[in-house]
Amino acid sequence: MEHIRNFCIIAHIDHGKSTLADRLLQQTNTISERELQAQTLDDMDLERERGITIKSHAIQMDYEQDGKKYTLNLIDTPGHVDFSYEVSRSIAACEGALLIVDAAQGIQAQTISNLYLALEHDLEIIPVLNKIDLPSANPEEVKDQIVDLIGCDRDDILIASGKTGFGVDTILEAIVARVPHPVGDPNAPLQALIFDSVFDSYRGINAFFKVVNGEIKKGDKVKFVNTGRTYDADEIGTLRLKHQPKSVVKTGDVGYIISGIKVAKEVKVGDTITTVNNPCEKAIQGFEDVKPMVFAGIYPVDTDEYEELRDAMEKLQLNDASLTFEPESSAALGFGFRCGFLGMLHMEIIQERLEREFNMTVITTVPNVSYHAYLVREPETKILINNPSDLPEATILERVEEPFIKAQIITKSDFVGAVMNLCIDKRGELKNQVYLTPERVELTFEIPLAEIVFDFYDKLKTISKGYASFDYHPMGYRESKLVKMDLLLNGDQVDALSALIHKDKAFDLGKRICLKLRELLPRQQFDIAIQAAIGAKIIARETVKALRKDVTAKCYGGDISRKRKLLEKQKAGKKRMRQIGNVEVPQNAFMAVLKLD
Ligand code: GTP
Numbered sequence: 085m086e087h088i089r090n091f092c093i094i095a096h097i098d099h100g101k102s103t104l105a106d107r108l109l110q111q112t113n114t115i116s117e118r119e120l121q122a123q124t125l126d127d128m129d130l131e132r133e134r135g136i137t138i139k140s141h142a143i144q145m146d147y148e149q150d151g152k153k154y155t156l157n158l159i160d161t162p163g164h165v166d167f168s169y170e171v172s173r174s175i176a177a178c179e180g181a182l183l184i185v186d187a188a189q190g191i192q193a194q195t196i197s198n199l200y201l202a203l204e205h206d207l208e209i210i211p212v213l214n215k216i217d218l219p220s221a222n223p224e225e226v227k228d229q230i231v232d233l234i235g236c237d238r239d240d241i242l243i244a245s246g247k248t249g250f251g252v253d254t255i256l257e258a259i260v261a262r263v264p265h266p267v268g269d270p271n272a273p274l275q276a277l278i279f280d281s282v283f284d285s286y287r288g289i290n291a292f293f294k295v296v297n298g299e300i301k302k303g304d305k306v307k308f309v310n311t312g313r314t315y316d317a318d319e320i321g322t323l324r325l326k327h328q329p330k331s332v333v334k335t336g337d338v339g340y341i342i343s344g345i346k347v348a349k350e351v352k353v354g355d356t357i358t359t360v361n362n363p364c365e366k367a368i369q370g371f372e373d374v375k376p377m378v379f380a381g382i383y384p385v386d387t388d389e390y391e392e393l394r395d396a397m398e399k400l401q402l403n404d405a406s407l408t409f410e411p412e413s414s415a416a417l418g419f420g421f422r423c424g425f426l427g428m429l430h431m432e433i434i435q436e437r438l439e440r441e442f443n444m445t446v447i448t449t450v451p452n453v454s455y456h457a458y459l460v461r462e463p464e465t466k467i468l469i470n471n472p473s474d475l476p477e478a479t480i481l482e483r484v485e486e487p488f489i490k491a492q493i494i495t496k497s498d499f500v501g502a503v504m505n506l507c508i509d510k511r512g513e514l515k516n517q518v519y520l521t522p523e524r525v526e527l528t529f530e531i532p533l534a535e536i537v538f539d540f541y542d543k544l545k546t547i548s549k550g551y552a553s554f555d556y557h558p559m560g561y562r563e564s565k566l567v568k569m570d571l572l573l574n575g576d577q578v579d580a581l582s583a584l585i586h587k588d589k590a591f592d593l594g595k596r597i598c599l600k601l602r603e604l605l606p607r608q609q610f611d612i613a614i615q616a617a618i619g620a621k622i623i624a625r626e627t628v629k630a631l632r633k634d635v636t637a638k639c640y641g642g643d644i645s646r647k648r649k650l651l652e653k654q655k656a657g658k659k660r661m662r663q664i665g666n667v668e669v670p671q672n673a674f675m676a677v678l679k680l681d
Contacts, residue, residue, distance in 0.1 A: 085270070085336040087152070089263045090294065092159040092174050094202055095184035096192035096553060100214045103246035104184060104255075105160055111252050112145040112156070115325055142177075142280070142292050142338050144322050149260050156259060157294075157338040159279065161198075172201050173279040173353045177294035177338065180208040180263030182255065183234070187213045187221035187243075191229045191520070192553035193494045199234065208263050209234055210242065212255060217245040229521065266294075266336030273364040274298035274306075276357040281348060283402055289345040292323070292338070293357055296368055299334045305360040306343070309367040310352055314360055315343035348405035374406050376424025377487075377558070378431055378537050379470045381412060381449035381580060382438070383420030385662065389444065390419045396442035397421060400434060407434060412471065416578045416664045417447060422471055425451075428537055447662055449580040449674050453534045456485040456561050473579040475568045478619060484584070485561040487533040490515070493544065494526050495552035502547040503527060510535035511586060531556075532564065534584070569594060569623075571601070572615040576665040580674060594624035597676055604673040607631035612667050 095101040109115045145156040161174045175181065181202040185195055202209060211230045213223055227241055242258060244251030276293040283289055293300075300306070304317045319342040321329040333339035345351060353374070356367040384393045397409050408424035425431040431451060438444045455469040460482045469475055475484070491512070495503050497519070504514065504527070512531035519525055536556065544552050567590055571581040585593050594616030601614045605628050612628040661670050 085268070085334075086265050088155050088157065088265055088336045089180065089259050090157045090159065090178045090266055090336070090338060091180040091182060091259055091263050092161050092178045092202075092207075093182045093184055094161060094171070094175070094195075094198035095214075096186070096189070096194040096198075099184050099186040099189065099192075099195070100246045101160070101184055104182075104212075104214060104244065104252075105158060107246050107249055107252045108156075108158060108256065109143065109145065109325075111249075111256060112147050114143065114145045142323050144324055144328075144338065147256055147260065149257065154260055155337070156256075159338065171198060172205075173277075175201050175205050175207060176354075177277055177279045178205075178207055179266055180210060180259065182259075183209050183211045183230075184214045185211065185226055185230060186215050187223050187226050188215060188218045190222070190226045190524070191233055191494070193492050193555040194553065196233065196494070196526075197492065197555040197557075209236070210255070210258050210262055211236060211240065212242045212244050212251075214244050214246055216243050216250065217248050225521075229524070232520065266296075268295070268297045268335040270297075270299060270335040272297040273362045274300055274304075274357065274359045275364045275368055276300060277368045278308075278351060278353055278355045278357060280353060281351040281405075283348055283404075284342075287342050289348060289351050290327075290340050290342055291345070291351045291357075292340050294338045295333055295335050297335060297364070298359075298362075299332055300339070300341070300357065300359075301332045302330070306341070306357050307360050307363060308351070309356040309358055309364075311350060311355060313350060315345060317341055318343050346402070348402055351405070374426065376406070376408050377427055377453065377533065378425045378451045379422060379454060380425070380431060380451040381414060381417065381420050381471070382409075382423050382435070383414070383417040383447045383449070383580075383662075385445040385447055387418045392442075393421070393438075393444055393446065396438055396444055397423075399442070400437060404434075406430070414449075414473075414580050416576075416580045417449070417662060420447075424454075424470070447580075447671055447674060450583055450676075451537065452583065453487050453537065455566070455584060458482040458484070469584075472568055472582045472584045475584060478567075483563050484566045486564045486566060486584075488530055488559050488562050489533050489536065489556040490559050491529045491531050491536065491554065491556045492526060493529070493552055493554050494520070494524060495548050497523055497525050499548040499551060500525050500527070503544065503552060506540075506543055506547055507531060510540060530559065532562075533558070567618050569597075570617045571597065572613070572617060573605075573667045573669070574613050574665055575615075577617075578664055578669070581676075590618055591623055594618075598624040598626040600676040601673055602626040602628050604670060604676055606668060606670065608666075608668065610666070 093101045142159045147154045147156050159174045159177055161171045183199055185191055213226055227238055230241055231238055242254050275297040276295045278291050278293050280292040281289050300320055302317055302320050306317050307314045319329050320333055320339055321327050322339045358364040384390055401407050406426050409421040412422040413419050435448055438446055452472055457467050457469050459465040459480055493503055507529045510531055512529040515530055516528035541554055544554055565587040566584045567587050569583055569585050570577050598614045598616050605612055607628055608631055610630050614626045615622050616624040661668050
């Protein structure tokens with residue numbers, strides 16, 4: 085155990101975590117130059133394209149110092165708020181953390197929130213000032229920020245560049261010297277913490293774990309404590325670039341298990357593995373079921389493809405347990421699924437994967453959060469609303485609650501006014517304001533989740549010219565004056581466009597949504613009336629004027645091929661459109677509510 089170091093890298097998004105991880109692997113000869121593709125750890129195509137580590141991974145390195153051999157387990161963590169639960173599990177498997185701070189950008193919101201997570205788990209923090217090669221680097225000032233934040237010595241801060249490789253040696257030395265080795269009882273019953281899992285289409289689920297106490301042997305009959313299921317440890321081992329099967333993984337080490345599990349849902353991140361014959365008394369603390377935060381309907385563009393869509397969703401769920409879905413039907417869109425996501429990024433990823441990997445063309449409806457509706461009835465009855473059109477009639481509705489979050493925003497003091505205005509416009513309440521330095525302010529707000537999940541982050545970046553970072557944590561449900569706004573196209577209510585909005589904002593929003601829809605709906609051969617209504621009351625109205633021109637009219641003469649081409653072009657343009665009543669509605673119209681500015 086004394087020769088093991090388990091560490092993770094925590095950082096704000098884009099501060100250079102993956103690049104630095106690659107350097108560590110290179111320096112310890114874990115991968116050769118040839119194997120080193122840019123950002124080796126991001127092995128999904130999508131991840132590489134987006135430059136975001138979506139799923140955590142672990143990798144083992146050999147390292148020698150002063151003639152002693154060490155095993156370093158690096159656990160990579162995702163950087164986006166949508167995946168923060170995974171960050172916390174990865175952190176729980178470590179004894180130390182490299183806290184990477186971009187020397188040009190300084191400390192950002194996720195630097196702080198990830199640092200707090202690491203401190204909660206008593207991790208030894210090694211601060212690293214990264215991207216020191218950048219001409220815009222401001223090492224002295226950022227060092228001040230780090231000292232202020234973690235109260236370390238200035239000399240404890242390492243300086244590095246993932247790009248040039250500068251400082252990588254020192255980082256490895258510091259890991260051995262400063263990160264404590266794991267502690268645990270090798271003779272106790274097995275307790276291993278699952279911090280991640282991936283799906284492999286040939287071998288099923290690989291679960292990654294850290295052995296906290298005891299040891300796990302190949303062939304052991306094991307039990308996952310929280311799910312209560314038992315499996316055979318068909319293969320266990322440690323993680324290099326490839327799997328290294330082993331006969332035993334001992335206390336303090338990090339490894340994988342393959343046990344014939346076919347469905348991601350069976351493996352819960354945060355669960356404890358023990359043996360059936362000599363089970364541990366209780367699970368390792370801290371297990372939490374990940375709950376979806378954002379819901380939206382996903383419908384096939386072509387109604388015949390419903391079954392295909394179900395197949396695709398089932399397959400996606402095999403390797404992404406955080407995706408939830410259940411069938412729903414919409415008067416406007418027919419049969420589809422109400423899906424739950426961790427956040428908007430997760431939703432975009434799923435939509436993209438459906439299209440790329442399964443060749444599906446889908447319509448996604450306006451995303452919403454999950455509400456609690458209380459009915460006027462004794463005894464008090466609470467129902468969970470994941471789809472706005474399920475909200476009961478006002479006459480039987482006692483009250484509605486919505487989820488709130490605590491938001492932390494760090495920005496330059498110049499932008500404090502603009503950030504406050506944005507948050508207040510989003511129904512936020514300022515709770516705290518702290519000057520980290522004379523130029524940098526940390527603001528804490530309580531805001532309804534519904535107001536921030538959608539485009540809040542983009543807006544924040546725009547108004548602060550990129551100098552604001554943001555992080556949030558759920559803080560439970562609170563009562564709000566919410567009403568259901570319906571939209572009607574030529575008199576027909578389109579359920580997929582309904583949204584729950586705050587009463588005081590209803591008139592303004594209704595008007596803006598109608599205007600936006602007028603812009604987004606293609607003109608047709610007849611007028612289209614767009615109306616917003618609350619209950620039976622129409623609160624706004626706009627009209628899309630009829631189209632007069634025939635698109636083929638300008639192809640005078642008998643050039644039939646040209647005419648056909650034009651018609652084909654029109655047909656292709658129909659992708660991602662749905663016919664609702666006699667009106668054609670394009671995908672972006674379903675998102676109109678979100679894009680009002
Ligand atoms: P996420 O996985 O999305 O959280 O990002 P990350 O923190 O892993 O950052 P990543 O390693 O993907 O680097 C982000 C960007 O910064 C990339 O464009 C890198 O090429 C660049 N970068 C990383 N390290 C350095 C560095 O030391 N110097 C300079 N100049 N650029 C760097």
